[in-house]
Amino acid sequence: MHFPREGGCQCGAVRYAVTREPASLYCCHCTNCQAQSGAAFAMSMLVARDGFDFVQGEPQAYHFVADSGNRKIGWFCPDCGVRLMHDTEGRDTITVRAGTLDGAQELQPVGHIWTRSAQAWMQFDQDQLVYAQAPDDGYAALKSSWTRQQSQIPG
Ligand SMILES: [Zn+2]
Numbered sequence: 001m002h003f004p005r006e007g008g009c010q011c012g013a014v015r016y017a018v019t020r021e022p023a024s025l026y027c028c029h030c031t032n033c034q035a036q037s038g039a040a041f042a043m044s045m046l047v048a049r050d051g052f053d054f055v056q057g058e059p060q061a062y063h064f065v066a067d068s069g070n071r072k073i074g075w076f077c078p079d080c081g082v083r084l085m086h087d088t089e090g091r092d093t094i095t096v097r098a099g100t101l102d103g104a105q106e107l108q109p110v111g112h113i114w115t116r117s118a119q120a121w122m123q124f125d126q127d128q129l130v131y132a133q134a135p136d137d138g139y140a141a142l143k144s145s146w147t148r149q150q151s152q153i154p155g
């Protein structure tokens with residue numbers, strides 16, 4: 001997938017832009033992501049803090065503590081309730097809820113985290129990076145695998 005790229009909520013009131021090349025894309029199977037999305041897992045796109053901007057509408061903040069113990073802020077559309085971005089205290093990256101990106105169907109996650117709480121029917125490919133909890137390498141392998149994948153996209 002090429003960047004910069006925009007995304008937005010279900011009703012269209014809140015729009016954002018990813019203005020820099022993301023650092024990674026993975027699926028998170030933690031209990032917070034399952035409850036928040038109402039789905040089996042969430043797709044998280046790691047982006048530098050200065051590579052993300054809200055460009056339309058007024059998102060609202062929900063404060064919570066993640067399974068990792070990290071304090072996070074989830075930004076969502078006040079009209080349709082769709083979560084767009086998570087901001088973790090003390091990190092220089094944020095995570096975009098990647099399913100809200102325009103053209104999200106092109107996305108190819110490179111790994112899975114927090115699989116200890118994954119749904120029992122989930123199956124993981126051998127060529128994907130899989131972590132029972134948060135990655136113990138500071139997301140280094142998830143970042144390099146994503147960078148490699150992006151470099152193979154033509155033009
Ligand atoms: Zn909305």
Ligand SMILES: [Zn+2]
Binds near residue numbers: 114
């Ligand atoms: Zn999660």
